[in-house]
Amino acid sequence: MIRGIAIFAFFTLSTILVIVLQPGPRENFASTPSNLELFETSRNQVQVFNEPVAEPILTVPDDLAADLKAARDAQTRVEPNPEPRLQATLDTSAAVREALQDSDFYAPTAGNASQKSTSAATFAAILAEREAQAPPTPTPAAPVRQQAVLQPAPQSARSAALSATPDATPYLAPELRDMSWQTLNTLNSIGHVSKAPGQEGSLLNSIVRRSMGHVDGTQPTQAILQATFTAPRIAATPAVQVAPQRTARAAAPARNGAAASTYTVSSGDTLALIAIKLYGSALATDRLLADNPPLRRNPNELRIGQVLKYSMP
Amino acid sequence: MSISKSVKGAFASAISIAAFSFALAPQGAKADIALGLSSVEFEFGGQSLSIRRAADGESKLPSTYAQSDRTCPEHCIEPGTAAAGVKTLTELEVFAFMQQNVSLGTGLLIDARLPTEYAAGTIPGAISVPGPTLVGNNPYREDLLLALGAKGAIGQMDFSGAFDLLIFDDGPWSPTARQAVQLLLDAGYPAQKILYYRGGHQMWHVLGLTVSK
Numbered sequence: 001m002i003r004g005i006a007i008f009a010f011f012t013l014s015t016i017l018v019i020v021l022q023p024g025p026r027e028n029f030a031s032t033p034s035n036l037e038l039f040e041t042s043r044n045q046v047q048v049f050n051e052p053v054a055e056p057i058l059t060v061p062d063d064l065a066a067d068l069k070a071a072r073d074a075q076t077r078v079e080p081n082p083e084p085r086l087q088a089t090l091d092t093s094a095a096v097r098e099a100l101q102d103s104d105f106y107a108p109t110a111g112n113a114s115q116k117s118t119s120a121a122t123f124a125a126i127l128a129e130r131e132a133q134a135p136p137t138p139t140p141a142a143p144v145r146q147q148a149v150l151q152p153a154p155q156s157a158r159s160a161a162l163s164a165t166p167d168a169t170p171y172l173a174p175e176l177r178d179m180s181w182q183t184l185n186t187l188n189s190i191g192h193v194s195k196a197p198g199q200e201g202s203l204l205n206s207i208v209r210r211s212m213g214h215v216d217g218t219q220p221t222q223a224i225l226q227a228t229f230t231a232p233r234i235a236a237t238p239a240v241q242v243a244p245q246r247t248a249r250a251a252a253p254a255r256n257g258a259a260a261s262t263y264t265v266s267s268g269d270t271l272a273l274i275a276i277k278l279y280g281s282a283l284a285t286d287r288l289l290a291d292n293p294p295l296r297r298n299p300n301e302l303r304i305g306q307v308l309k310y311s312m313p
Numbered sequence: 314m315s316i317s318k319s320v321k322g323a324f325a326s327a328i329s330i331a332a333f334s335f336a337l338a339p340q341g342a343k344a345d346i347a348l349g350l351s352s353v354e355f356e357f358g359g360q361s362l363s364i365r366r367a368a369d370g371e372s373k374l375p376s377t378y379a380q381s382d383r384t385c386p387e388h389c390i391e392p393g394t395a396a397a398g399v400k401t402l403t404e405l406e407v408f409a410f411m412q413q414n415v416s417l418g419t420g421l422l423i424d425a426r427l428p429t430e431y432a433a434g435t436i437p438g439a440i441s442v443p444g445p446t447l448v449g450n451n452p453y454r455e456d457l458l459l460a461l462g463a464k465g466a467i468g469q470m471d472f473s474g475a476f477d478l479l480i481f482d483d484g485p486w487s488p489t490a491r492q493a494v495q496l497l498l499d500a501g502y503p504a505q506k507i508l509y510y511r512g513g514h515q516m517w518h519v520l521g522l523t524v525s526k
Binding site: 176177179180181182183184186187188190 | 358421427428440441442443445446448451453454456457460461
């Protein structure tokens, strides 16, 4: 029994000793200091020993003391009063809250743009910034389907809509459209509102309905519906097929006589950011794409120094 | 006799040392969610989900949530309530919501962040409804509201059968969830059917709770 305790104590002690008294890193004898280093250290030592300790404190020159005092004064003067800053913060947050309460995002109409710009711009800027950091996984069939729906539309009607009432029918940013479709898909897959594809209230139905309203407000014809339903099969073929038609249509707004200008892409720009800069809304990305056919074909071809055409409504 | 005794003693001491060191090591630490609550179990979409605390002794905040210098025009500290009439929940109340409303199929956990952030990991059982999709001029907003259980056309929607929504975002420094709440209210969603988890993903990570991918 005693022996057992003794052995136990021995083991415990040795474990603790091994843990506690671990040998530290040894001195490295391999590297001998060079002559220069030895000289430097010795000189430093000499200097330290020669220096009187109390002397510098007593003999601070007057001009230096004045400088120090001036610097300290400047520091205290620069330091702001916390009270007004806090008040300003509270004021701005209250303003943001007010702007939030009576605004719908992404709708900077000309009249009260200044009031709405705070909330809309922050949300849009955050959105654009995050999109820039990590582009969302695109749903490959969706854009092509949209194109297929738009193809049979009369070009004059669309360009007229483009130039006449741009704020009444804002262009939906592709990111927002994709996000909406994804969300609808997940929500519908929960089973709370299960709808057969194409049925009233289903995702497909709403996409068709919205797309029609987007073009000229008429009800979908049989031909357009047919195009929509065959779109997923078109998705397998490359987008080159649709490209020529798009360029032809994209040139329409310029012919319409809208004020055309150019914008040079700088570093850090994304399509959505440029849209915000030029039009005040990320929703205008579509319009930017329409004015620039090469980007329409591949939106990832945005390069620094590239000159984009854009037209103000 | 004495040899066997000493061997036995050595063996016993070795075992006791091992047990001692095992007890000290963090691996064996018990991490309940609250006193008497080791895990939260609930059902969503025919799947049973479980939420626990991280207890492997190595769990650390991901770098995104360890960052504490955040600029204010974007990451301001959010107020305690998202909007008038919308209740703000704490973690334990979120668990109660999961076990009651979500399990019964009357409630939804809504991740208001962007899909990329949702895909990187979210609260178990949450579905992605990005805040920007609820903006007033999104042509699909009506469809989203219908999918959330509302009936009728926009302007005269009946929300009596709609889901109870628990909305969260990245954390108390992110305005996304509050903006989403505001947009839902603008769309006519009743305030008593909306709940706000202000802690969001930041607090979820701080507390070491299960994250689903």
